[in-house]
Structures are given as structure tokens and as C-alpha cells.
Amino acid sequence: xxxxxxxxxxxxxxxxxxxxxxxxxxxxxxxxxxxxxxxxxxxxxxxxxxxxxxxxxxxxxxxxxxxxxxxxxxxxxxxxxxxxxxxxxxxxxxxxxxxxxxxxxxxxxxxxxxxxxxxxxxxxxxxxxxxxxxxxxxxxxxxxxxxxxxxxxxxxxxxxxxxxxxxxxxxxxxxxxxxxxxxxxxxxxxxxxxxxxxxxxxxxxxxxxxxxxxxxxxxxxxxxxxxxxxxxxxxxxxxxxxxxxxxxxxxxxxxxxxxxxxxxxxxxxxxxxxxxxxxxxxxxxxxxxxxxxxxxxxxxxxxxxxxxxxxxxxxxxxxxxxxxxxxxxxxxxxxxxxxxxxxxxxxxxxxxxxxxxxxxxxxxxxxxxxxxxxxxxxxxxxxxxxxxxxxxxxxxxxxx
Amino acid sequence: xxxxxxxxxxxxxxxxxxxxxxxxxxxxxxxxxxxxxxxxxxxxxxxxxxxxxxxxxxxxxxxxxxxxxxxxxxxxxxxxxxxxxxxxxxxxxxxxxxxxxxxxxxxxxxxxxxxxxxxxxxxxxxxxxxxxxxxxxxxxxxxxxxxxxxxxxxxxxxxxxxxxxxxxxxxxxxxxxxxxxxxxxxxxxxxxxxxxxxxxxxxxxxxxxxxxxxxxxxxxxxxxxxxxxxxxxxxxxxxxxxxxxxxxxxxxxxxxxxxxxxxxxxxxxxxxxxxxxxxxxxxxxxxxxxxxxxxxxxxx
Numbered sequence: 126x127x128x129x130x131x132x133x134x135x136x137x138x139x140x141x142x143x144x145x146x147x148x149x150x151x152x153x154x155x156x157x158x159x160x161x162x163x164x165x166x167x168x169x170x171x172x173x174x175x176x177x178x179x180x181x182x183x184x185x186x187x188x189x190x191x192x193x194x195x196x197x198x199x200x201x202x203x204x205x206x207x208x209x210x211x212x213x214x215x216x217x218x219x220x221x222x223x224x225x226x227x228x229x230x231x232x233x234x235x236x237x238x239x240x241x242x243x244x245x246x247x248x249x250x251x252x253x254x255x256x257x258x259x260x261x262x263x264x265x266x267x268x269x270x271x272x273x274x275x276x277x278x279x280x281x282x283x284x285x286x287x288x289x290x291x292x293x294x295x296x297x298x299x300x301x302x303x304x305x306x307x308x309x310x311x312x313x314x315x316x317x318x319x320x321x322x323x324x325x326x327x328x329x330x331x332x333x334x335x336x337x338x339x340x341x342x343x344x345x346x347x348x349x350x351x352x353x354x355x356x357x358x359x360x361x362x363x364x365x366x367x368x369x370x371x372x373x374x375x376x377x378x379x380x381x382x383x384x385x386x387x388x389x390x391x392x393x394x395x396x397x398x399x400x401x402x403x404x405x406x407x408x409x410x411x412x413x414x415x416x417x418x419x420x421x422x423x424x425x426x427x428x429x430x431x432x433x434x435x436x437x438x439x440x441x442x443x444x445x446x447x448x449x450x451x452x453x454x455x456x457x458x459x460x461x462x463x464x465x466x467x468x469x470x471x472x473x474x475x476x477x478x479x480x481x482x483x484x485x486x487x488x489x490x491x492x493x494x495x496x497x498x499x500x501x502x503x504x505x506x507x508x509x510x511x512x513x514x515x516x517x518x519x520x521x522x523x524x525x
Numbered sequence: 526x527x528x529x530x531x532x533x534x535x536x537x538x539x540x541x542x543x544x545x546x547x548x549x550x551x552x553x554x555x556x557x558x559x560x561x562x563x564x565x566x567x568x569x570x571x572x573x574x575x576x577x578x579x580x581x582x583x584x585x586x587x588x589x590x591x592x593x594x595x596x597x598x599x600x601x602x603x604x605x606x607x608x609x610x611x612x613x614x615x616x617x618x619x620x621x622x623x624x625x626x627x628x629x630x631x632x633x634x635x636x637x638x639x640x641x642x643x644x645x646x647x648x649x650x651x652x653x654x655x656x657x658x659x660x661x662x663x664x665x666x667x668x669x670x671x672x673x674x675x676x677x678x679x680x681x682x683x684x685x686x687x688x689x690x691x692x693x694x695x696x697x698x699x700x701x702x703x704x705x706x707x708x709x710x711x712x713x714x715x716x717x718x719x720x721x722x723x724x725x726x727x728x729x730x731x732x733x734x735x736x737x738x739x740x741x742x743x744x745x746x747x748x749x750x751x752x753x754x755x756x757x758x759x760x761x762x763x764x765x766x767x768x769x770x771x772x773x774x775x776x777x778x779x780x781x782x783x784x785x786x787x788x789x790x791x792x793x794x795x796x797x798x799x800x801x802x803x804x805x806x807x808x809x810x811x812x813x814x815x816x817x818x819x820x821x822x823x824x825x
Binding site: 249251252254255256285286287324327329358359360361363364390392394402403404405406407408409410411412413414415416417422425427458460461489490491512513514515517 | 552604605628629630631632633634635636638639640673674675677678688689690691692693694695696699716718719743745746747748749750753769771772773774775776779781782783784785786795811812813814815
């Protein structure tokens, strides 16, 4: 699960991490009140940031022509004008796709003068199953590019989960970033807080980009998280009710939300051949084999290793709401599950949904003969495939 | 021989009274596996009965091991309690703990792996189908089945199968069996980003096992475990290996069912893994339908 920038900053703040002063809001009136408060507190410049999960907000364009999903405001009138042009409007960035996302929340914050930018992240290193802290003097840019072109500019510190982050490790990172004096001490505290956020919140990733040395209105230098991104481990959300409450369904595809209600794993893709498969590995390779034979998969859909009749019916309904679907491939390896139960589920689902698109079914495994018999005598005009390759070729041909 | 387990391996089931654990304990008993104990805290002293077999239930793994001599465990405990269950098996000195549970928080597994450092226990999984060493009876009856794989699709023989995925493993096994080719052991290592046993671990065991003559290695997008295994095979491989990588069509940044199956930051792509396979002389199955045939061609 992903959360918004303002929510990430709220979590970080709870663990003692410095973030610029600011508040989220959903109405222009609130935006005015917050802006007024910040200006009165001595801020000279504000930044108003559209809260959507997709990246590339700064260079994005609103569908009504307003440029930029992240804007600076020197005056209260400017701040209000920007809020009016963001709230309720649709922002298109390179990551949102042409439909864009509706901005329902904006973050209004102090835009302190940035003197230097860094990168800081905590993530899991899969190679050794340990948390990894990555930092770089190259902040505010695409870190993947830094990793590729100048990997020596990224410092890495692995944390032993038995003892947690040690103070000396934070000092090593702060030193590698070239920080001295008070900023060095501030950075050590901040790094410890960011790591603690990752660990305590069961995050998959905490990314601060940029982390920056800023000059406050009083002329003091501080180190703060100018932007923050947090992704959570879905498996751990059961023990974080407060974080789960941050879920924004508007940021998720409605079909994927619907699928999750039936414990179905559905991801929409761009093709026209829908697939319904049991098991994640088999589902991925069903997409692959469709492509191999010249077709284009419309989705990833894993109904789970078991796959009940109810799930199969729900899966059909979800698949059929995608208007680009021109054919369906069902690929079930019923290991323990009785293939006849699945076949009965398919027949009922097809009848219930009034399916008219070409349907290719490949069933294999436990009690498969009875399952094939059920399909053959159902009166439905479905096509059966013997192997995955056979079924994939048939559905590609049927779609044309 | 085979790897990890033999038909003589004594197995206990943690979470034997839950519906999922009970169902698969029954199927393992039907398959002829030596299921000698169950563990459900608070139900010690009761019995798990199935078709005339009475399997004693214990409160702790330590008791079960002491009383029955079990050396391997299947963990069917729900996610919030699974890390504890795995470590209980480690503490009891089990040789093998197979965690079937899906949905264990990554942080719990990070801690479990750290806590297991230096122990003699091998962990397989979590979020895995388990493993099967086929038996000699009809439909491979009499083998050792730990987990949730369908036993009957196997056949005793000389091909080792290792995969992260369940149903894709069954697909490979079924292709082999229907071509009359049997398996030494089939291992599902699980789809999570932090797991106990890697592709490389299993490949090394297969290479060292005299009964295994050829290997099918099934990988998927995400991480770099397949590349590491391929690199080792390139340098030390002595047996034919055929491979398939699932997820070539998966969009980057999206988690494809398995928590570990995600391409992020340009890492873990199917292309990179297939390239590593090719460099190691691993036969590449162009489609999942060709897994068995690709290996059998190499072994002619």
C-alpha cells in the first residue's frame, strides 16, 4: 500500500524526523487559513503540493490547462489562486497516464530556502534479508540514474535486525554526506528517525528525496525532509490500523479494489485477452504465453491456489467490466481442487454473466475428465485447450 | 536418495487442527507420508484422527520431537503467529521447517532469518507449496509430501524441480510425469522477498544428489536469486538444467501476486534473468508448456 506525501510526513514526524511546517487541506478556505498562519509565523515563501500517489507532479499539467502540480506562492492571494486551480482538478503527470488523477488534497507548507540536497532511503535488501539504508549527496534527482552512472556517490549501511540501527552507523552516513557541526548532529537524529519509521511502521520503503539543508526565515540552517514517500508492507497492515486508515481508494483502480474484496489478485493491463488463472506464477506465465503467440494480455488475475466457485464468478464479472476485452483464457491447474467443481463454476459464471465473447478453457489436474465432461455438455460454445500452448494459440486466433 | 526428505522422514504439522492444516495433513497421510505428530497449543493430549490413523497432538514442538522423533515440520499457522512457529521448530532442533503460510510480514521474516543464523535448521518458504519426494507406489504413493502440492501428479525418478511458484511447479511436474519421466524431489521455495532457502541452495543439493540427473529451475521476476543460481551453475554445474522465468509481460512497479514478484528500479526483469540462464548454459523454455521437453531434449 502507498500513502500520500503528507501522510508519510505525519508518520515521519511521529518518529522525530524534521519536516517543513505545513498542513494538508481539502478546501480553498482551509488552504487560505493555513497559508495565512504560515505567513504570519514568518514564512516568506510557501509551496503548495498536489497530493496524488503518482510521481512527476511538479512537471504535470492539469486538464484545465493549469501548469504544475507543485507551485510556489509568495503572497496569500497567490496561494489561494493555486489552491483553487488544484483542488478538485485533474492532474496529468508522466506516471498517471492520460486520464490523470483528481487532486482532492493539497499540502500547504513553508518553502524554506534549499542550500543543498541529498537522498536518503531505507528498504529491504533481498540479497541478505536485512534492512538497507542508502544515502547520496546527489539529491533531488532520479536515484536510479545516480546508481547507474555514479554508483560511488551512493553510501550503503546494512542494519543488523537483532540490535537495530546503531548510532555509529548514522554517524557514518552523516559523515559520508559531508555534514559538519550542528547539521551533522541533526542528520544523525534524522537518519535514526527515518530508520525507526521504516521498522516500526512495517514499511517496504521510506524514501526522502530530497533531504535538504534549508535556511529558515530566521537564517538558521536545518536539515529537513522536503519530500517523502512511504510504501507499506501489505502483509503487516493488520497490526497498523492507523496506517490502514490512510488508504486512499481513489488512488487505486476500482476494478482492483473490487477484486480484492473476493481475495482475487487482479491487475489491469493494456491488451485484449483476459486471463483467469489459479496461482501467481501460473498467472504470470499465462500472460507470457499469450504474448508469445502474438496476443496481448488484458490483465493479471490470480484466483488463488484453491479457487472457489464464488471466486470464479466474481472473477468473470471483473474481467467483463473491462471494455477492451475481446476474448478470455481460463487456465486452471487443479492440483487438490476438483476440476469438476471449477468447471461447474465456469459454466454457472458464463450463464450468469451472459458471456458472448470467445472463451477458451484449459483445465488440468484432479478429476479433470469429469470437468471436461461438464464443459462439453453445458451447451455453451466454449473452446477447450489441452495444454497451455494449445489454449493460448486458440484464444489468440479467436480474438483475431 | 533424494534431497531434503525421504519417504522415511518423520513429519509433524504445526497448526494441524486449523482447517487448512488439517486438510493437508489428511492428504499427506493419504499419500503415505509419515505424519507422526501435530502441534496445536492448548490441544496437547488430543488426537488427530484420519481413516483409522491416530496422530498425537502436542502443545509444543519440543514435546512432539521428544515423543515422536519428528525431524521435519510443516507450518500452517496463521501469519501473525507464523514467525513464532518457525522459531519454535528451530529451537526444537528440527532439521527442516517448511512454512506454507502466506502473508507473513517481511519484518517478521527479517527477524526470523537473523535469529536462525548459526542454527542447523533449514527453512523452506514461507508462502510456498512445500516439497515432495515421490514414492514407489501407484500415483507415487508412499512418498514424503510436506505442504500443499498434489502428490498424485508425481512419479519417482531422477529429475529435480525447484520453483518459487506452486501451480507452475505442478505444471512442470505434470509435464514430466505424463511423458513418463519421474522426479527425485520437487521443491517450492516460495514467492516472498525473504525466504529461508534460495534457488541456489536447492540447485547445489540437486547437483550433489546422485539420484538427480537433470534439473528444472523455474523463476520469476523480482530480486536476483535466479541470477545467483545461474552464475553458480555456469561455474560449477555438472548436470543439465532447463529453466523458465515467469513475468516477462509484467508491468514494472506492480506486485504480481507474489510479494516478491516485482520489477523495481530496473532490477529483477525477466530479460536479465533469461540472459543469466543463457550465459550459464541453462536450456530456456520459450513457454511454460515447454519446460519438460526443453530438459528432456538436453538429456538425450
